[in-house]
Structures are given as structure tokens and as C-alpha cells.
Amino acid sequence: xxxxxxxxxxxxxxxxxxxxxxxxxxxxxxxxxxxxxxxxxxxxxxxxxxxxxxxxxxxxxxxxxxxxxxxxxxxxxxxxxxxxxxxxxxxxxxxxxxxxxxxxxxxxxxxxxxxxxxxxxxxxxxxxxxxxxxxxxxxxxxxxxxxxxxxxxxxxxxxxxxxxxxxxxxxxxxxxxxxxxxxxxxxxxxxxxxxxxxxxxxxxxxxxxxxxxxxxxxxxxxxxxxxxxxxxxxxxxxxxxxxxxxxxxxxxxxxxxxxxxxxxxxxxxxxxxxxxxxxxxxxxxxxxxxxxxxxxxxxxxxxxxxxxxxxxxxxxxxxxxxxxxxxxxxxxxxxxxxxxxxxxxxxxxxxxxxxxxxxxxxxxxxxxxxxxxxxxxxxxxxxxxxxxxxxxxxxxxxxxxxxxxxxxxxxxxxxxxxxxxxxxxxxxxxxxxxxxxxxxxxxxxxxxxxxxxxxxxxxxxxxxxxxxxxxxxxxxxxxxxxxxxxxxxxxxx
Amino acid sequence: xxxxxxxxxxxxxxxxxxxxxxxxxxxxxxxxxxxxxxxxxxxxxxxxxxxxxxxxxxxxxxxxxxxxxxxxxxxxxxxxxxxxxxxxxxxxxxxxxxxxxxxxxxxxxxxxxxxxxxxxxxxxxxxxxxxxxxxxxxxxxxxxxxxxxxxxxxxxxxxxxxxxxxxxxxxxxxxxxxxxxxxxxxxxxxxxxxxxxxxxxxxxxxxxxxxxxxxxxxxxxxxxxxxxxxxxxxxxxxxxxxxxxxxxxxxxxxxxxxx
Numbered sequence: 001x002x003x004x005x006x007x008x009x010x011x012x013x014x015x016x017x018x019x020x021x022x023x024x025x026x027x028x029x030x031x032x033x034x035x036x037x038x039x040x041x042x043x044x045x046x047x048x049x050x051x052x053x054x055x056x057x058x059x060x061x062x063x064x065x066x067x068x069x070x071x072x073x074x075x076x077x078x079x080x081x082x083x084x085x086x087x088x089x090x091x092x093x094x095x096x097x098x099x100x101x102x103x104x105x106x107x108x109x110x111x112x113x114x115x116x117x118x119x120x121x122x123x124x125x126x127x128x129x130x131x132x133x134x135x136x137x138x139x140x141x142x143x144x145x146x147x148x149x150x151x152x153x154x155x156x157x158x159x160x161x162x163x164x165x166x167x168x169x170x171x172x173x174x175x176x177x178x179x180x181x182x183x184x185x186x187x188x189x190x191x192x193x194x195x196x197x198x199x200x201x202x203x204x205x206x207x208x209x210x211x212x213x214x215x216x217x218x219x220x221x222x223x224x225x226x227x228x229x230x231x232x233x234x235x236x237x238x239x240x241x242x243x244x245x246x247x248x249x250x251x252x253x254x255x256x257x258x259x260x261x262x263x264x265x266x267x268x269x270x271x272x273x274x275x276x277x278x279x280x281x282x283x284x285x286x287x288x289x290x291x292x293x294x295x296x297x298x299x300x301x302x303x304x305x306x307x308x309x310x311x312x313x314x315x316x317x318x319x320x321x322x323x324x325x326x327x328x329x330x331x332x333x334x335x336x337x338x339x340x341x342x343x344x345x346x347x348x349x350x351x352x353x354x355x356x357x358x359x360x361x362x363x364x365x366x367x368x369x370x371x372x373x374x375x376x377x378x379x380x381x382x383x384x385x386x387x388x389x390x391x392x393x394x395x396x397x398x399x400x401x402x403x404x405x406x407x408x409x410x411x412x413x414x415x416x417x418x419x420x421x422x423x424x425x426x427x428x429x430x431x432x433x434x435x436x437x438x439x440x441x442x443x444x445x446x447x448x449x450x451x452x453x454x455x456x457x458x459x460x461x462x463x464x465x466x467x468x469x470x471x472x473x474x475x476x477x478x479x480x481x482x483x484x485x486x487x488x489x490x491x492x493x
Numbered sequence: 494x495x496x497x498x499x500x501x502x503x504x505x506x507x508x509x510x511x512x513x514x515x516x517x518x519x520x521x522x523x524x525x526x527x528x529x530x531x532x533x534x535x536x537x538x539x540x541x542x543x544x545x546x547x548x549x550x551x552x553x554x555x556x557x558x559x560x561x562x563x564x565x566x567x568x569x570x571x572x573x574x575x576x577x578x579x580x581x582x583x584x585x586x587x588x589x590x591x592x593x594x595x596x597x598x599x600x601x602x603x604x605x606x607x608x609x610x611x612x613x614x615x616x617x618x619x620x621x622x623x624x625x626x627x628x629x630x631x632x633x634x635x636x637x638x639x640x641x642x643x644x645x646x647x648x649x650x651x652x653x654x655x656x657x658x659x660x661x662x663x664x665x666x667x668x669x670x671x672x673x674x675x676x677x678x679x680x681x682x683x684x685x686x687x688x689x690x691x692x693x694x695x696x697x698x699x700x701x702x703x704x705x706x707x708x709x710x711x712x713x714x715x716x717x718x719x720x721x722x723x724x725x726x727x728x729x730x731x732x733x734x735x736x737x738x739x740x741x742x743x744x745x746x747x748x749x750x751x752x
Contacts, residue, residue: 118715121681143683146662148630148644150637151680172679175634176715191548191568191709191733198638198734242641255499261648262509265737269522276524279638281733282570291524318499489636492679 005032007061007070013365015214015426016071018442026057026074026081033059033072037088040065042357043344044429044438046094047453048102054078055102058453060427060440064362069427080105090344093459116171116492123171131157131164139474143172150488158474166469166477168462173492181452185212185286185420194281197456197490202228202235202271203432204454205284207439210365210428212286215420215443222367224288226409229367231271231280233397236433238267240390240397241312243485247387248319250478251328259315266308270301288414302405309398316391329384333468333480336381345464347435347457348393349484351377352385359431367409373400381468386483420447432457434487456490510652514751518588518738525736526571526584528608533559533601535581543573543582549702549711564590564598564608565705565719568733591730591743595721598705598731611728613749618694622668623748625657628698629667629691633684634716635674639701639734643671646737658744664688669696670724675703675710676717688724696747698728700740705729 005024010016024032037043045060054076061070074081083106084091095106097115106112113126130138137158143151151172157165177192193208194201206228213220220228245260268278275283275291283289293301319325335345340353350357358375360368376392378385422445430437435457444450465484469477511519521527541554543562551566552573562573562582573582589610592598597609613619632640646653647660661667664687676684688697699720702708707718720726730743745751 116679118678121678121685122683123679143680144629144631144664144687148632148640148647148660150632150635150640151683172683173632173634173674173677174679174715175675175677175710176713177710180713187546187548188709191570195636195638195703195709195733198636199641201638255503258649261645262650265645265648265650272522272525274524276522276526277569277733278522278642278736279734281568314498314502487637489634492677 005072007032007036007059007072009068009070010427011365012069012359012363012427012429013210013214015217015421015424018423018425021071021073021425023056023073023075026077029057029059029072029074030082030084033061034084034087036061036070037084037090041070043088043090043094044069044436045440045453045455046091046098047440047451048098048104049073049442049451050102051076055104057081057098057104058440060438062363062429064357067362069363069429071425071427077104080107082107083109085109089342090460092463114171116174118174123169123174125153125169128155128169129157129165129167133159135159136164152488154477156469156474161473161475163469163472163474166466168466170462170488170491173489175489175493178452178454178493182449184449184452190285196454196493197487198279199239200235200432200434200437200456200487200490202231202280202284203430203437205280206232206366207428207430207437209284209286210430211426211439211441212417212420214426214428215424215441215447216418217421218415218418220288221412221415222409223292223411223413225367226404227274227289227293227413228284229371230293230401230404231274231283232430233401234267234271234274235280237394237397238264238271239433240394241267243390243482244316244319244387246482246485247329247383247479248325250482251325253319253322253325256315256319259311263308263312263315266304266311270304270308273297273301273304285414287417288412290414292413293408298405298408302402305398305401312394319387326384328479329387330382332383332476333472333483334380334382335464335468339467340381340464343463343467344460346460347431348386348389349461349464350435351375352389353381354379359429359436363429365428371400371404383479383483422447434458434485435461454493456487458486458491461486462491509649510655511650514745521586521588521736521738526569526574527586527588528584528590529562529564529567529569529574529600530583530585530607531560531562531600532581532606533561534603535579536560537579540578542576542578546572546576548572549709559601561599561601563706564600564731565595565729566702566707566711567731568702568708588736588738589742590732590735590739591728591746593728595729598729611743611746614747619749621694622696626669626748627659627661627667628669628671629664629687630660630671630673631684631687633672633674633680633720634677634710635701635703639673639703642734642737643673643700643740646741651737651741653741656745656748656750664690665692667691669698671698671700672704672720673700675707676720676723678715678717681717681723684723696727697724698730698743698747699726700730701735702731702733705731708733
């Protein structure tokens, strides 16, 4: 047997001519991908690129230890291919998605069913996995939940209070935003990128801007990269603070819950100080940023950041000091390191299972090339570990912003981008607050998008929540769910 | 030791709930801009510089007619403010945006330069809901930003409960729905069922550009372009997302709690 063909290496935030992306018969692509995953690679994206001769499958891989990405594609596929999932569970949803979008069947996939495809006024669900037995009962939750949160459906197979299996069915938030990106960019594109997942506006907007800048061959000015890096950490701080508060709330620990609810707003208001919008809308554009951080504004940001840190520091200390909180957080919802690696978890969930995995560190692009961020890892894989990783990251985010404010990048904040190159592939990864965001664009001869693929960290991580619930009580679901705090709309697109 | 520490901290901070509406409202961020104002009379003849820059196609100017900006579709990016050569579109810094009728969000012609703010409920409904309003929130394709800034109203700084307004876990316990998102087709059935489960008389509040007219997703085949396509809407709160102050203003205005 021939050795598997070689993928084309590339760096985060760069582009290559489409013609240079190696193309093999689909069986060879599957073999090569399998071998790459075997030797420690990670699947960032696996999707179809439609064309006149048929759909081409595209693999974007990350070799974190080698700080490199790699791409490869198939020649047009007519019917199907041999599923990667039995050997590499991290491919399971990607293969379902490709099947749903392009009709290419992954032969041997153990659980092939729709991801978010519409039926009549609700998502097509398919059959749910059921555990048989006279003692077994099923608990069905959602799509509309009890709180002010997004919709999704959870189906628990239980024996008494014990959850034997959880299946998560999403798709309710499907706005169909990805397919119409083809033919762009146009005036609607940026506002859609900013609302893929509203709590990750800075992350997704940065990834999109990086893709477009890679296609035009001109980086954003350093000043803009510096601003984006600061805004990304402010987004992380607000969301992590909210999550610590929500976790405290779910175990009825009011002091931290009440304090963090307010402090989260203080962090959101710092993003609003930058651009007027609490979620960072209107800040990032291809070519740079729309607003600057002048000296007086930066000083105000630094001072308010310290106040918020002092407040959240105190609120977090109460949480860690409380035996009743630790009693609820520890050894609940455990995902082992091996499980996390097999599922391809990213972000907080991966690092809380002991995986050293962070785009800012592994694949630095933009300002992170000059200002590295240490990776916050905690072993254990339980709710406590996921809370703890958030806390470590918050401290480092404040430190990062403080250091950057002390040494600002000079120059312009914006340089109008040129036209995107035709027949080119561009890849951008960003470490959003939940984890890795992956944006991939393929342009046609006219420089317009032929295909634009978005992978939110939630796409990798929902299966982690399902696994974390095995053997837990139904009543553990709220804290397990909050400890992941995944996006519904980021998944549903 | 968290117990004495939390008590001491609590005493030190005192009450953290804002004085508004008895006192002044919290300041909007200086770059927020607030509501928009459109003076169509200032438009140069044949100028349509604002039309192509709008990401949600909220601005139209048919030949020979005055410009019209639909604040329901607007995501407040202010690209039009920058593009306008004659200062016909300006920002007012006003946080108040909620209206009762969809057409009250169409700005431009003389007499309609700004939004026509929401009137309070009639006396009968005010008697029913004025002191106690229970809402069920339904996110139907929302991106989680509107949801987050609705949630903020329940934090100690805003303390929505002091107005008798509460978000409840079941539509059976609710007096109305607060809807976010453009209403994805995949959420349509769930929204219809939730609406049906709320006992009459009931209110519907569409929060954010998506719930009013589809927002950034306007025209996509998988969405309904807003809640009004599925249920009757009693209050529209524009924004992307609306600032918490704008949402609170809308709720209080509806209940007749603002002078």
C-alpha cells in the first residue's frame, strides 16, 4: 500500500491558491485524514465545496504541537465515502453535516441523522437513541427552556435518577446564514458574521476579517490587531464572569451569582467604551477597526478593568471557599482526557480535561504573534475544572489587557482592503471565549466566495456535554450544561 | 471565609440598584449614539448615499420621493450617518425607542423625523398587568445578545422585580411573550405552541431588530423576518441588541409607569 499523500501545510490567517491544495480521490483523502488524526492531528473542519463536476470534500487539520495547519481535498465525489467516525469520533458531526448538505453518505457512520435540516416548522429530528428495559424512562426537555436562553431539545434515557444516555437535538436556531454567504462578500456579510453567535461577536468578526485580509494579501494595521486582541479578551472576561455567576446560581450560591451578574455587565460596558455596543458590534471590519482607543479612553479602560477585577476576584473567592459549592462541582460531569481528545473538544472544555489546546498559543496570528498568552489548563474534566479554567483565564486576560494598554501599537487603525484574490483558499482560527472558531473561504475566479464554512466551538463540544452526563443524576444537568455553556445559534448557523 | 466576607461586602456596597426611573437614567456609552433622527427635508435632490451602505436594507429612497429609514430593520451600525453628506440622518443619544405600532418606526418625512414612542396600555389592560406582569421569553433564532441584555434586567443593578415584572418558566404562568430572533422556520411551531399556551388576554413584545423585521437575516429563506409573521405584536423594541435601558424603558412605557 502506498504511503498516504501529504497535506499542504499553512499558517493560521493565510491563503493559498486553490489549485495548490492537493486533490486526491476521496478514498485517499479519507486514508490520509485518518493517518493524520492518528498521529495527533485534529479536525478543524470537514466540509463540501460544491462545483460543476460534483462536491469536493475539504479537510482542514491542525497539528497543535507543530504549530501548523494543513489542508487537503478530494476530487469531485459522486456518492459517498468510507466514514472516519468509527475510528475518529471527532468526525461524527462533520460527516453528518456533509451528508445533510451535499448528500454524500459516510458509509459505516454509526449514527447518521440530520443536524439542523428543516422539516415543517421544526427541525428534522430522526429517531432518538433509546435504551430498552421496563425500568427505563425517558425525559424530554425543550426546545423552549425555563430560563431566558436559546432553544434546543434534550432527550435523556434514565434509570431512576441516573442518566444512561443523553441525546442533544439542535437546529431550532437555524437561520440558514452559511449558504447565502456564497456570492459575497456584500453589504450584509459583516452583520451576519457579528451575529453568528451574539456573545462571540468579536471572535467571529475577527475570524472573518482575517479571512478577507488573507484573501487580499494585506494584513490589518498593527494598531487594529492590537485593538482586536484587547477586545477578544474583554469578550472572554464578560462571558467567563457570567458563567461563574450562572454556575453559582445553579447551586443556589447567591453571593457570587448576584455579584457576577453585575460584574459581567461592567465588562460588557468596557467593550461598549471601545465601540458603543456592549457586544462589540461595529468595531471590527476587514482592513482594521472602526474605532480607536485613544490615550484617555485607554486610561479609563485600564482603571475600570482593575475595579472589575477586584470585584470579581472577591466574588470568585467566595465560590472557591465554600465547601457546599465544591461538593456540588467536584467529580460531577467528568470528561476524561482521552474522551476529550477523541471527541476533538476545544476551548475551556478541552483545557479542563487536561488538554493543552489554545489557538492563541498553538497557532498565533495577528497580535498574538507578538504578545503570547499562556494556556490555562486544569486536570479533572469535571464541573469544578471547567469553572477553574475560566477563572485562570480571566486573571490572564486582565493581565494581558493591562500589559497591552501599557505598550500600545502605533499607527493607523484602518487601511481599506483591496479586492479578494480569485480561486484562493483562506483559513482563519481564533480562540473565542468558548474555544476555537474556524472560518474557511474558497473564492471563485471573480474573487467572490464560492464556499464559506463556519465552525463554532460548540460544534465540537456539544457531544462533550452529552458524554459528561453519563452516569450523572438528571438534577446534575443544569450545572453540567452551564459548565460547558455552549452556543445554540453558533451550532445551528 | 465567605460568610462574614459576603456580609461585610454587602454592607459596604449597600444597595446597588440604580435610581432610575425615580432618578436619572444611567448614561449610555459615548459611542452608542442612541436613536436615529431623519430629516428627509435636508436630503439633497437625487442623493441616495445612505441606501447602499445599509446592511439590512432599512433605507429606501424611491426616485422623487423623500428618504425613509425603517428603524425596525436598523441594526444601529450608523454607516448611514457617516455616509450622509447633508446631516439628514443623525444620532440623538436618546435611549428611548419602543413603539406600539410598526409604522411608528418609519422615519423621514416632516412630522415623522423621530420614533413615535409607545403609548401605555388601555386602562383595562393596565389594571390587569400594571402591577404584575409575568413574561415568558422565547428565543426564536436569536443570537443570544438580545437574550443576554434581557437577562441583565434581572441583575441587582436593574432589579426588574421592583416593577412587578418577572420572567417565568412556563407560558401557563405568563401574561405574555417576549420574543427575540427573526423566528427561524425551525422555531415556528414551538413559538405558536408557546403563544397558544399563554392565557388571554396576552401581550407580545418583539425585542431587537431580528424580532421586529429579521435584522441581519432579513430575507433569508429559513427565517420569518420577525415575530409579527407568526403572532400579533403589542410592543416593538429596536436595537441590535437594544441596550438594557431601552428594553426597560419599553416595558415601563407599556405599563404606563413613565411620566
